[in-house]
Amino acid sequence: MKILVPLDFSDNSKKALDFAVSLVIKKSGEITILHVIEAVYDFAAQAAIVIEGMHRDAESYFQNLINSYEHTGIKFEWIIKDGTVSIMTSNTAKEINADLIVIGAHDPEGLDFSFVGRTSTDIIKSVDRPVLLVPGNVQIKNIEKVALALEFSDHEEPFIEWIIHMAKVWDLRLEFLHIVLKEHFNEKLMMLGLEAYVQKKSPELDTKLEIVHSNNLMKGLDDYLSNNENVILVMCHHHKNFWEEILTKSKRIQMANHTHVPLLIMN
Numbered sequence: 001m002k003i004l005v006p007l008d009f010s011d012n013s014k015k016a017l018d019f020a021v022s023l024v025i026k027k028s029g030e031i032t033i034l035h036v037i038e039a040v041y042d043f044a045a046q047a048a049i050v051i052e053g054m055h056r057d058a059e060s061y062f063q064n065l066i067n068s069y070e071h072t073g074i075k076f077e078w079i080i081k082d083g084t085v086s087i088m089t090s091n092t093a094k095e096i097n098a099d100l101i102v103i104g105a106h107d108p109e110g111l112d113f114s115f116v117g118r119t120s121t122d123i124i125k126s127v128d129r130p131v132l133l134v135p136g137n138v139q140i141k142n143i144e145k146v147a148l149a150l151e152f153s154d155h156e157e158p159f160i161e162w163i164i165h166m167a168k169v170w171d172l173r174l175e176f177l178h179i180v181l182k183e184h185f186n187e188k189l190m191m192l193g194l195e196a197y198v199q200k201k202s203p204e205l206d207t208k209l210e211i212v213h214s215n216n217l218m219k220g221l222d223d224y225l226s227n228n229e230n231v232i233l234v235m236c237h238h239h240k241n242f243w244e245e246i247l248t249k250s251k252r253i254q255m256a257n258h259t260h261v262p263l264l265i266m267n
Helices: 011-026 044-068 085-096 118-126 154-170 185-201 217-226 240-247
Strands: 002-006 030-037 075-082 100-105 131-135 145-149 173-180 207-213 231-236 263-266
Touching: 002 011, 002 085, 011 030, 011 100, 011 131, 011 154, 030 044, 030 085, 044 075, 075 085, 085 118, 100 118, 118 131, 145 154, 154 173, 154 185, 154 231, 154 263, 173 185, 173 217, 185 207, 207 217
Parallel strands: 002 030, 002 100, 030 075, 100 131, 145 173, 145 231, 173 207, 231 263
Antiparallel strands: 131 263
């Protein structure tokens, strides 16, 4: 597995790297660290001098950082690029054929699902592969399972296959989460069909179907997370209902009790 970790030298991005290391340690893989220098100056000569200094500082930082993980036996590579973080992240992910991008979520006042800050949102929109957002105070050693939130749409099929595979790779339990706003018979049939599908495809996998009844998507999500603090929550970027609920109101919605929950976004 190849993981790309954009690093801005903040504590949150360092936590994202630690999380990536924990995922790779479970199985063989490699990590590429990316630092993007965004510098705008009025004079080209001044810009060249400043950027050159930034490159030297970044190279020195990366050498020391990678040395600190030498005991893990993980293969590390590092890349420094000039440009826009989202564009360079997308380009680099394609160049190295990354399976996953792991970034630190900036959440100074709680998980404001605008904790998917501007840079994070730009990366999510720019890339064509899964993005894992890691809150700064996540307890890495406590993560025991992944939970894929489902709307039972046609576009979810490849994501179900991917998360089944990754649950095996990461040696984590797997849950499928469905928030029911109004009971429908066809939803019951789909849940039963999904259960039979997973049992047939991966009988060795510890899998659970979790149905939460609520009159509001965000409340249902909050109820689930209140009882499941050891989870990586997985959502599809194409989940229109979820994202309208989350992002449209993100300036107001805060989930301060769930600042430790990593969010894996499937693109």
